[in-house]
Amino acid sequence: MSTAVETAPLPPATPTVVPGELSKDTYKGKIHPDWCPGCGDFSVLSALQTALFELGLKPHQVLVVSGIGCSSNLPGFINTYGMHTLHGRSLAVATGAKLGNHELKVICTGGDGDGYGIGGNHFVHTMRRNVDLTYIVMDNQIYGLTTGQVSPTSVKGMKTKSTPHGSVENPINPIPMAIVGGATYVARAFSGKQKHLVEILKGAIQHKGFALVDVFSPCVTYNKDNTYQWFNPRVKILEEQGHDPSNFNKAIERGYQWGEEIPIGLFWKRTDLPSLEDQEPVLHDGDGPLGYRKLGITKEQSDALIKELL
Amino acid sequence: MATVDFAVGIGGENGQGIASTGDILARIFARRGLNLNAYNAYQSIIRGGHTFLTIRASDGPVRSMGDKVDVLIPLNQDSMDRHLRLMKAGSCVLYDGDKLKPGTPAAGVQLCPMPMKDLVKANKLAANTAALGATLQMLGIESEPLEAVIARQFKKKGDAVVAENVGIARAGYDYAAKSFKSFPFKVPTCPKPQAIVTGNQATAMGGVAAGVKFYAAYPMSPSTGVLMWMAQHARQLGIMVRQVEDEIGVMNMVIGAGHTGCRAMCATSGGGFALMSEAIGMAGMIETPVVCVDVQRAGPATGVPTKTEQGDLWQVLGAGQGDYPRLIVAPSSQLDLFTTIPELFNLCDKYQCPGLVLADLLISEGTASVDPADLNFNVKIDRGELILPNGNGETENPFGGYNDNAYLRYKNTESGISPRAVPGVPGHIHIAATDEHDEDGTLISDEFTNPTKRRMMVEKRARKMQSALAQIVPPKVVGPENAQVTLVGWGSTEGVIREAVEKLAGEEGVVANQLHIKWVVPFHTEEVTRILSRSKRVIIVENNYSGQFARYLRSETGFAAHGHIRKYDGEPFMPHHIVNAVKEQLAGKEQISAPVHEVIV
Numbered sequence: 008m009s010t011a012v013e014t015a016p017l018p019p020a021t022p023t024v025v026p027g028e029l030s031k032d033t034y035k036g037k038i039h040p041d042w043c044p045g046c047g048d049f050s051v052l053s054a055l056q057t058a059l060f061e062l063g064l065k066p067h068q069v070l071v072v073s074g075i076g077c078s079s080n081l082p083g084f085i086n087t088y089g090m091h092t093l094h095g096r097s098l099a100v101a102t103g104a105k106l107g108n109h110e111l112k113v114i115c116t117g118g119d120g121d122g123y124g125i126g127g128n129h130f131v132h133t134m135r136r137n138v139d140l141t142y143i144v145m146d147n148q149i150y151g152l153t154t155g156q157v158s159p160t161s162v163k164g165m166k167t168k169s170t171p172h173g174s175v176e177n178p179i180n181p182i183p184m185a186i187v188g189g190a191t192y193v194a195r196a197f198s199g200k201q202k203h204l205v206e207i208l209k210g211a212i213q214h215k216g217f218a219l220v221d222v223f224s225p226c227v228t229y230n231k232d233n234t235y236q237w238f239n240p241r242v243k244i245l246e247e248q249g250h251d252p253s254n255f256n257k258a259i260e261r262g263y264q265w266g267e268e269i270p271i272g273l274f275w276k277r278t279d280l281p282s283l284e285d286q287e288p289v290l291h292d293g294d295g296p297l298g299y300r301k302l303g304i305t306k307e308q309s310d311a312l313i314k315e316l317l
Numbered sequence: 318m319a320t321v322d323f324a325v326g327i328g329g330e331n332g333q334g335i336a337s338t339g340d341i342l343a344r345i346f347a348r349r350g351l352n353l354n355a356y357n358a359y360q361s362i363i364r365g366g367h368t369f370l371t372i373r374a375s376d377g378p379v380r381s382m383g384d385k386v387d388v389l390i391p392l393n394q395d396s397m398d399r400h401l402r403l404m405k406a407g408s409c410v411l412y413d414g415d416k417l418k419p420g421t422p423a424a425g426v427q428l429c430p431m432p433m434k435d436l437v438k439a440n441k442l443a444a445n446t447a448a449l450g451a452t453l454q455m456l457g458i459e460s461e462p463l464e465a466v467i468a469r470q471f472k473k474k475g476d477a478v479v480a481e482n483v484g485i486a487r488a489g490y491d492y493a494a495k496s497f498k499s500f501p502f503k504v505p506t507c508p509k510p511q512a513i514v515t516g517n518q519a520t521a522m523g524g525v526a527a528g529v530k531f532y533a534a535y536p537m538s539p540s541t542g543v544l545m546w547m548a549q550h551a552r553q554l555g556i557m558v559r560q561v562e563d564e565i566g567v568m569n570m571v572i573g574a575g576h577t578g579c580r581a582m583c584a585t586s587g588g589g590f591a592l593m594s595e596a597i598g599m600a601g602m603i604e605t606p607v608v609c610v611d612v613q614r615a616g617p618a619t620g621v622p623t624k625t626e627q628g629d630l631w632q633v634l635g636a637g638q639g640d641y642p643r644l645i646v647a648p649s650s651q652l653d654l655f656t657t658i659p660e661l662f663n664l665c666d667k668y669q670c671p672g673l674v675l676a677d678l679l680i681s682e683g684t685a686s687v688d689p690a691d692l693n694f695n696v697k698i699d700r701g702e703l704i705l706p707n708g709n710g711e712t713e714n715p716f717g718g719y720n721d722n723a724y725l726r727y728k729n730t731e732s733g734i735s736p737r738a739v740p741g742v743p744g745h746i747h748i749a750a751t752d753e754h755d756e757d758g759t760l761i762s763d764e765f766t767n768p769t770k771r772r773m774m775v776e777k778r779a780r781k782m783q784s785a786l787a788q789i790v791p792p793k794v795v796g797p798e799n800a801q802v803t804l805v806g807w808g809s810t811e812g813v814i815r816e817a818v819e820k821l822a823g824e825e826g827v828v829a830n831q832l833h834i835k836w837v838v839p840f841h842t843e844e845v846t847r848i849l850s851r852s853k854r855v856i857i858v859e860n861n862y863s864g865q866f867a868r869y870l871r872s873e874t875g876f877a878a879h880g881h882i883r884k885y886d887g888e889p890f891m892p893h894h895i896v897n898a899v900k901e902q903l904a905g906k907e908q909i910s911a912p913v914h915e916v917i918v
Contacts, residue, residue, distance in 0.1 A: 037757070041764045070740045072573075075751075082748050083760055088740035089748035090576065091760070092569065093599055099566040103573025103581070106557050107531060108741055111577070129569075132562040289557050297557055298578030298739055299705050302528025302698050304554060309694035312522060312550070316512035317348065317689065 031060045036084040047198030047224030047235075048078050048145050054201050055114070055143065056085060058208040069112045072101040074121035077152045078145035078224065081116045095126030098133040101140050102283075108296035109284045112212060113139075119146040123159040123179045134217050135189035139282040141211045141218045144181065145198075147226035148233050155229035165232060182262035185219045186255070186275045192218035193258070193275040197242045198225065199235050200271065210273060216282045223271070238269070245272030252276040319377025321351075321502050325452060326371050326386035327445065328396030332364040335392070338445040339370040339684075341470055343513050345453070345462045346374040347686045350507025354812075355684035356382040358888060358918035361538070361622045367395055369918045376507050379686070380650075380812030384893045387500070388455070390448045391417065401426075403916055409455065409497065411448045429455075429497045436488045443485045450489030457503030460490045512689045516681035517542025517584075519651040520610055520674075523658030524582050525554055526694040527608075531574035531581040533559040533567045535589055538622045539678040540612035543584040564589035568596035568609065575600070575607045576749060578705055578739040580662055584610035584676075587629045588619065590636070597671050598637025603749040604727070604737065604778070606665035606672070606701075608658065613677040615887045624887025625678035627808055627860040630837070630869060633673050640775070642668065642782045645838040647675040647808030651685040652692075653835070659696040664788060667701035668781045669737055675837065677860070679889045680809040704738040704745060725756040729773055733780030782839060789836050791844040796822075796830030802899060803852035805878065806859060807834040807866050810890060814858055817895035825900060837869070846874045856880040856902060858895055864909075881909045888914040 034056035042048050059069060069087035073079035075094035082089030088111075092100045097115045105113045122130055122144045133140065149167060150156040156169035160181070164173040185193045192214040196204040204222065211218035223242070225235050245252075250261060250272065258275035284290050294300050325342060327335050339355055346353050353374040360366040373383040389410045391397035397410075397417050404410060406425025414430025422428060431451060437443040446467070453463050464483045471479045493499075514522075521543045524532065532551075534544040544560065551558040557574070561567045567583050575581040585593065590611045600607050613629045615621035633645055644664055648657045654676060665672040726747040728735040735756075738745030748754075752762035753771055761770050794803070796818055806814045811833045821827040832848055834840075849855055855878045857867045862885040871877050882898040884890055894912035901907050 038759055065743075066746055067741060067743045080760070080763070083750070086746060088746055089750075089758075090573075090603070091748060091750035091752060092572075093595055093751055096565065096569040096596065096599075099561070099569035100573035100576075102559075103531065103533070103570035103575075104577050104740065105573075106559070106570075107574035107577030107579045107581070108739070111741055128562050129566055132566070287557060288552060289555050292555065294555070296577065296741070297530040297555075298574070299741075300530060300555070302530075302580065302700075304525060304694055306695075308554060309526075309692075312525070312694070313512060313689050313692050316514050316518075316687075316692075317510060 029060055029063065029065070031056060033066060034059050034086050036086050038083050040084045041080065042077060043228050045227040046077070047147065047222070047226070048081065050198035050201050050204065051078070051143065051145050051222050051224055052081055052084055054204040054208055057205045058212060059087070061205070062209055062212060064112055068110070069114065070104055071114045071116060072097045072104065073115065074117040074126060076118040076121045078116060078118040079121055095121055095124070096129065097121070098126060098129040098140070098142065102133060102136070102138050105138055105140060106284065106287070106290070107298040109290050110296050113141070114212065115140055115142045117144060118151070119144060119148060119160040120150050120158045123181055127159070131188055134185055134219070136283045137189060137191055137216045137280055139215055139217070139284055141208070141214070142220070143208070144219065144221045145224035146181070146221050147224050147230055149226050149230040151226045151229055162232070180263065181219065181221045182274055183259050186258050186262060189217070190219045190275075191216035191277050191280055192273070194219070194273045195221045195223070195271045197223045197238055197271050199239055200242065200244070203244055203271070207273060214276070215278070216280060241267060241269045242271045243268050245270050245274065250274070319375045321504055322373070322375035322377065322383070323387040323456070323500070324371055324373035324383050324385060325388040325390065326369060326400060327390045327392070328367065328369040328400055329392030330365045330395070331359065331362055331368050333392045334442060334445055335368050335370050337470060338449060339372055341449060341463070341466050342372050342452070343684055344466045344469070345458065346372070347511040347513045348462060348466075349458070349504065350509050350511060351376055351504070351686070352379040352511065353513070353684070353686045354379045354382055356679065356889065357682065359623050367399065367918060369396065369400070376505055380816050381892060382889070383816075384891050388452050390445065390452065392445060394418065399916055399918070411451050413444055427498055429493070431489065431492060436492060437485050440481060440485065443482060446482050446485045447489030450486035451493035451497065454490045454493040455497060455499045457499060460487055463490070509688065511686035512692065513684055513686055514651050515542055515684050516651045516654050516676060517612070518546050519655040520584060520658060520676065520681065521546035522692070523655040524608075525550070525556070526655070526696050527659035527662040528580045528698060529556060529582045530579040531557045531571065533561050533570045533583050534585065535561055535564045535567050537586045537589045539614055539682045540584040540586050540589075540610065542682065543610065564592035565596065568593035571607050571609070572596060572600050572605050575605045576603070576739065577741070578703065582608040582610070584612060586612050586614050587616045587632060590629065590632065594636040595638070597643070597673070598639055598641060599751045600671040601637065601641030601643060601778070602751050604669035604735070605749070606662070606669055608661055608665060608672045608674065610674040610676055612681040613675065615885070621887045623678070625860060625889050626885065626887065627675075627677055627810070628865065629675060630865040633675055634838070634869065636673065642670050642778055643838060644668070644670060644672040644785070645675065646672070646836050647834070648680070649808060649811035649833060649835060651680055651683070652687045654680065655692060663697065663699040664785065666703060667699060667734070667788075668785055669701065669734065670781065675808055677809045702734055702736045704736055704742055706742045726758050727754060727756045727774065727777070729756055729777050732784065733777045786839040786841065789839070791841040792832055792834050794830050794832050794848055797828055798830070800828045800830040800853070802827065802829045802854045802856055802903065803832055803849070804829055804895070804899070805832045805834070805855060805857045805870070807837065810858055810860065813890045813892055814895060816892040817899070820892050820896045821899060825896060827899065827903065829899065834866070840873045842873050845870070846876060849874065849876050854879045856882060856899060858882045858890065860884050860890065879908070883909065883911055884914070885911070886914050888918065
């Protein structure tokens with residue numbers, strides 16, 4: 008498969024807009040996160056705030072939509088418009104919101120259970136539609152808020168409260184799944200490598216189309232297997248290895264890699280496919296977002312509708 | 318007063334063009350200014366099976382499919398065998414004399430065999446067209462209207478096809494003129510041409526009148542017609558239409574769009590509604606107005622997808638866990654669907670809650686004539702306390718700036734209604750959460766649980782509904798005050814109950830009146846109680862087994878009806894079903910009647 012060639016694997020490090028009144032503190036929410044001390048999600052929140060600041064996005068232009076779970080509490084901790092929806096449904100809600108106001112930057116946040124488990128159907132279909140959304144999955148390979156049950160990304164054999172004898176199921180690997188599923192920006196990052204995470208998020212937010220960023224975000228309370236100490240020596244940054252994100256086969260191959268070396272970074276990106284909003288003429292007739300438009304139709308339009316019935 | 322009132326029944330298998338034949342007939346009658354009602358009894362099969370379409374027309378009001386068929390057009394032997402036995406004196410049966418064997422009809426039924434092979438020439442599928450021509454001739458209608466409608470129907474297929482079909486229709490017409498006895502009446506031409514509309518079309522057009530900008534659905538009979546109409550008209554009307562992976566996605570997407578300020582809507586049937594119900598609770602919790610139409614079919618589970626029922630009342634009353642305000646309305650006809658959708662959107666915007674519509678297969682897939690003047694798209698729009706950026710731009714914003722705590726999305730106001738800013742408006746940043754939340758949106762579910770605040774927010778949302786009842790029209794008694802019996806129904810059965818009341822008065826000498834309920838939530842408890850306490854005998858008529866409305870009425874008023882008429886075989890009530898059951902109950906024979914549908918369709 009060939010796509011538009013990406014010469015620069017990493018998105019630009021400098022902000023696209025020089026922020027005037029904005030500071031990183033602008034994005035600080037009213038509430039301090041209630042995550043456990045040491046939770047990987049702190050790093051993701053901070054990286055997202057940095058990314059928004061460096062991209063010069065004003066808080067009212069951003070909508071952060073989450074599902075349910077520890078990581079899905081994130082919209083409460085960031086100063087942007089937010090929706091804290093139902094378990095597994097953030098992508099569906101976000102798609103509706105993006106189509107209702109395509110001028111918003113819509114970012115979804117959630118966990119592995121929320122996105123790959125209960126929300127799996129929406130995940131698959133949102134990718135194939137290539138909706139212009141950034142989807143950040145804080146993947147801790149465990150159900151945290153329900154106190155430690157097996158998740159769709161828990162490795163085979165993992166002992167959890169719901170798999171006391173070790174899980175006998177194979178986990179989902181979201182990277183190859185997203186690549187074949189139609190996502191047009193597929194990346195993985197690690198809470199322990201925050202600078203890299205910021206760059207990956209900036210690239211995802213700027214990408215026009217569906218961007219998945221799966222972030223290893225260790226659960227310090229319930230996952231004693233996949234810890235910072237476990238990830239640190241294993242994660243290898245693709246950008247430092249000369250990976251070409253326009254190479255489909257390489258992207259799949261590196262996506263499957265697991266064990267002593269686990270790649271993080273931008274696996275796959277293509278810019279030759281239009282996003283869903285781009286293909287809907289209704290959004291592009293110059294009247295701005297659907298949600299702000301005047302209601303009602305003209306007399307000519309209603310006369311034409313009635314004529315069909317005569 | 319009606320001078321003619323007749324029905325044409327066309328039966329055959331799916332794929333024999335029954336729907337388009339019916340459409341042609343309906344259009345001819347409507348253009349002539351007749352009122353009509355068309356109901357198609359069909360099966361969930363693309364080819365084969367049995368379909369029976371009844372079109373009833375009159376120059377007086379037509380509120381149901383009626384009780385009789387005057388012209389039977391069986392297109393296959395199966396249809397002949399099922400329906401001939403129900404034909405009464407004065408009626409006629411038009412059929413292919415080369416192929417079908419009629420059996421023995423009742424006395425006075427005119428058998429009209431047609432030499433279809435000669436009439437349709439090579440076009441074997443055109444027997445229905447020839448029969449149409451014959452039907453019009455026998456009803457005293459000129460052949461020109463048929464030719465005009467055929468030209469419209471086949472326009473896309475080219476002049477040759479139009480000419481061929483017109484020729485076949487005319488051959489049928491001429492054959493009937495020389496071979497069959499016409500009806501003793503001639504169908505008149507009324508001054509005002511009527512439009513014809515299905516309930517699903519009316520629902521979609523009601524959404525357009527309301528200003529719907531976002532429509533999503535997953536195909537499900539009998540609601541799919543709304544999706545098809547919306548998809549067909551989306552681009553010309555500036556509506557975003559999406560077919561979604563499942564109904565869970567549908568409702569969540571609709572809420573997402575509604576949250577950004579769109580009037581957003583969806584339609585489904587009971588099974589899809591079940592999947593939506595958690596999200597409907599979300600709309601209640603985050604106070605996002607959305608409208609969802611449940612076009613009921615016979616259930617539970619997959620049930621009978623192509624048959625009608627009023628079996629979802631309690632599902633809709635109980636949709637979603639927890640306790641939250643919602644609006645529920647059950648329109649009574651195609652036109653009522655059209656006018657109710659904008660009214661409901663205004664209430665949903667005002668009260669910032671989900672609005673649920675209970676329709677059913679009978680009115681949503683059924684066709685009715687409407688006066689085109691009644692299809693008023695220029696309706697009142699009330700968006701309540703919605704804050705959009707238009708006219709409220711960055712500089713003029715009363716709250717201004719970031720990190721502004723002055724705006725409270727869920728402000729605990731006296732009315733319970735809080736000003737609703739949508740994402741993108743500067744200075745109104747907030748989070749909309751399905752977790753219980755404080756006035757500013759902060760979650761009070763996890764770390765900050767607080768019984769005082771929880772109570773405040775529950776009461777705030779509930780309080781919104783206190784003024785809702787005054788916004789809607791209370792139900793009224795139709796018919797004489799001092800009647801022997803009051804028939805109570807809800808939703809789609811208004812027309813058939815009205816006709817039963819008229820029949821009881823006319824043919825049976827029974828004085829009945831009618832109380833029909835359209836608004837389920839909020840419910841006019843006082844008015845309904847006052848009316849029912851004055852009634853001598855109350856019989857509730859509904860299309861389900863367990864008397865769902867009877868139980869709801871009891872829960873809201875404490876009133877237990879004297880009798881019940883229930884039908885749950887998948888087919889709608891016909892007026893005589895109700896008439897006979899009322900007589901049986903007045904005679905003291907039954908308290909619960911379950912009329913039998915006389916024909917297997």
